[in-house]
Amino acid sequence: MENNFVKITVTDRLGKEHNLDAPTDMNMNLMELCKSYELPVEGTCGGMAMCASCQVYIESNHVSLKRSEDEQAMLDEAWNVQDNSRLGCQIKLTPQINGLKVKLAPEIAADEDW
């Protein structure tokens, strides 16, 4: 049972660190993990790399910074993008990412003039 979990640290937008137990046998991604812990990640598009509301900064070397084509295209239209930006929805929870540290990117601003 325990073997199917890895540890992931997520720093929220207020700078608070959250140590999460991430199941590796549930076909989940980092965006879904954050939502399951009720962290403020929207995941508007549900994980299709189409909204960038789950952008994170990778702060440890557990995850490749190589982005898929769709992910890159989405980040090309997002803001606050850094070299270590990835979309949480494109990071699968696997045993290899045990110890991963990420930080949530700022929320997407919108024109709230209804």
Place this chain on the structure above:
Amino acid sequence: MIKTDIIIIGAGPVGLFTVFEAGLLKLRCHLIDSLPIPGGQCAEIYPKKPIYDIPGYPSILAGDLVDNLMTQIKPFKPSFTLGETATHIERNDEGKFIVTTKQGTKHEAPVVAIAGGLGVFIPRKPPIFNIKEFENKGVAYIVKDPEIYRNKNIVISGGGDSALDWALFFANNFSKKVTLIHRSQSFRAHLDSVQQAMNMAEKGKINLILDAEVIGLDGNNKLEKITVKNKSQEEIAIDSDYWLPLFGLTPKLGPIANWGLEIEKNAIVVNNATDYSTNIDGVYAIGDVNTYPGKLKLILCGFHEATIMVQAAFKKIHPNKNNVLKYTTVSGVNGFD
């Protein structure tokens, strides 16, 4: 004043299917949506993506699901107020609800069903510190009236369909100069439009600036100049009457958050044990916009919620009529004349 039996706020899949279930009970519906087309997220975010959990469809494209729903509800002649956000709700002397949009369109009905999904889709806003100063003074997040851009210098940012389509439109039609700025070399937009834009750039009809982004805005009471930074960190100033940052839309719960409904985690609390009623008698919430213990944000769950909800709406609208569940296989679908 538009009068109907049920005002449905949100024309996504769940709002659309509500028309069908209401129609079977001879209730008429009018839908209001802030987007200019029906379909909600399915139309706006992922029309070309497959959905695999619609019962009976091993796979269906989101856009096709919307088209099918539009065909399915056609007999019940729904009417629409599209491209307008419902901003206010009040009750009149007869106890009916009046729902008003930002543009002032008024709708009256005894029952309101909120099928608002994730909320109102509103433009994403680039994080430039003084952008607000230039809103409606040169900066616009959507193209409302293309005519105002005639013979002007316009700059468009973005790499999706909206940015490309408008750049092509203005370059082909009547703008003095069109500059398209994108942060990368590749575009998310349709290949066709990308190719066209490249061709027009070669002919000098579009000033294409790639691997760059707008970082500053300047002007005296209206936009006059934008600053663009490219990959080698050089900053270039471009004279510009208008800047259209077209970076897509993002949903926010919006005005319904201020309607006195009980809200929890950005969703409307409903009674799932009975009929998805809210704390306001006569107002229901169905689909992704509601929450209750065990809630799943799935289209198929929204369809179920809509079906249960219209039964309650019927009793509210016709308190003295008894209703019995009918099967479409037996009774068929008898639309409105």
